[in-house]
Amino acid sequence: MSGLPVNFKPGRRLDPEDAEIALSEVQRLLHRQQVVQELVHRQEEGDQRADLVESVLQRTHDAQLQNLLQGLHPADIAFILESLPRDERQHVWNLVKAEHDAQVLLEVGDRVRESLVEVMDRDDLLAAAENLDADELADLAPDLPPDVVAEVQQGLTEQERARLSAAMSYPDGTVGAIMDFDMVRVRHDVTLEVVLRYLRRLPELADHTDQIFVVDRNERLQGTLYVTRILVSEPETAVSDVMDSDMLTLQPHDEADDAARAFERYDLVSAPVVDTQGRLIGRVTVNEVLDVIREASEEQALSKAGLQEEDLFAPVRQSVRNRAPWLLVNLCTAGIASFVASRFEDTVSHIVILAFLMSIVAGIGGNSGNQTMTMVIRALATGRINPNNVRRLIKREILVTSFTAILGSLTAATIAYFVSGSLSLGLVMMGAMIANMLVGASIGMLVPLLRDRFGRDPAIGSSVLLTFATDSLGFFIFLGLATIFLL
Incomplete structure (x- = not known):
């Protein structure tokens, strides 16, 4: 295991860099094991000597992996498992010592935990669950088969059962779901x-x-x-x-x-x-x-981005289900923006430079709105926005965006003038930039605020809706002003 850091000590927590080195060492051992298996399989099928060599090398590599894993903290083992494809993850998981199973399951993400629980038999699940405190078992219980949870409960004391029932009675996202009972x-x-x-x-x-x-x-x-x-x-x-x-x-x-x-x-x-x-x-x-x-x-x-938590190496079908809905929404919104632009075909055919400049108007409007939206979502998450200050916040953001838009549009107008040699086009560019940045800021505020007002996650899909607004309205404003003042 020459790839490990020189200051590696079994059982200690690794800093991020050392954890990545440990991951690389695990991947190196797995790759070497795969290469050896492929070489052995090239021998004549049924060759007893080849089968014996493969068996010996398999045990040797597994012993090296197990020796490495048993010296790691459960959190570092969880990091390694989350970073491996499913087949390699399951192989490494089978080499983790049973006494670490419970703590590793608590450390990994929900989706990875589900994949690990799927390959564990009932006895292993029971052994892992029996090593947990009541509050830890409550965290793991939703991913365990009900009969396993019921059997573990039977082995608890009356006080532990009461604590477990109390912890499991509180919904996710509440203090009761994260509290523990180990206190003086x-x-x-x-x-x-x-x-x-x-x-x-x-x-x-x-x-x-x-x-x-x-x-x-x-x-x-x-x-x-x-x-x-x-x-x-x-x-x-x-x-x-x-x-x-x-x-x-x-x-x-x-x-x-x-x-x-x-x-x-x-x-x-x-x-x-x-x-x-x-x-x-x-x-x-x-x-x-x-x-x-x-x-x-x-x-x-x-x-x-319209996504939910996902295992990095989840099955393709599952990832497609997770990502496709909002991508399809985004495709529809992009289609609408393209339709808006197509309504000004005559304008663009007469002033070709517009086709190059309109993407700047849409892009800057989206960036401006994204800045506002990020700030609003963060303020909502930290509880700093309430009915008493929301009006002042909206006014402030409109003012900030207006001044920023004026400065940015002057630069954009100068660029448009030097590119086209037309002062009128520069002024149209300036007006469209200011208008679209205000559109972006307004959408960036209203979408999260309205979703939060109706009890929805203010972040879900916000960027998709913002892009739709700034693209569609940006094209409409810029090409509309060009049609009015330049033709």
Whole structure:
């Protein structure tokens, strides 16, 4: 495994560059294995020596792959699996040690997870699921066969079953769906010395334990006690004297996106989750919030092109179903734009230079609208747009686009003048640019705002609709003005 970085240590998390090196090493071993198999298959069919050589080499390559994989963190194994074609992915997946299966399944994307679960037998699925906590099992449960989930539930304690049922009862996109139950709680009427003795008896603290939750006898949250406060305070100090009563609390039906914004705004590591009676039922940690932010970012980027999440090496039929609808819509809109341009055939035949310039008008209008649309979608995602400021936002964007359009159109008019030698054409170019950039900005604002107003994803298909408007209206405005003033 000479391709691995010299600072590679089994089990440690790899930085992005080292993870790519590990992926390249896996691909190199898989390719070498394929080449050897092809060479062996060229021997006479049924040759026992060839079959023996192939078997030995297969075991050797698999041992090398397995040795490499067992030294990787589950997140890095997930990265490698997501980067491989399906046949190679399944081969590598079969070499991953069983004790890593559950964590790897949690790390991979939804579509890749489905492909891995498909090739696992029932016993392997049971073994993987039994190694998960209640909140982790709730994340994996939708992709597991119902009978596997039911059997795993039977092996849980009563408390674990209650936690699993609670976690599975909350819809995706809510705080309840991402909260975990692994947290430390203490009473408000004890001293810090008691708290320290209690902490020392624990085998370990849960990840991202920056604060301990203070509750009363009825499990109602009273405050939070930061670990740093425990370390610097006198042991005989009462918890109630040093706890923080002014804390951010979440409820299980809150939107996960809202929780992510709160974490970003207040630089939180963890936050308590309480029910309507104020009882502590779980917590949300920064690692779950980062997943929410990442998924929202990826979904937004895909939605702008009319796509849904897709396995990089998904079957062709599945990818076609994912991509074709909006491409067909785009084809129809492009056809409409072409139809608009064809209505001005006489104009273009008399002034041929128009055919070259009209693409500039449409393109700049689309770019201007795309800038506005990106800003609006981001503001909607971060909750910065509301009914109280939307009118001022629209006015501001119209003003910004107007000034930008004037500056850009002067440049475009100068180009048109030097190309054609016609001042009138330069002025037509200038007017069309200003008008189409305003069209682009208006569409870039209205489409996301209206979709959000009616409870739809503001990003889905927005760029397709924007391109349709700026192309069709851009051609119409430019060629229409040319017909009026130049013929």
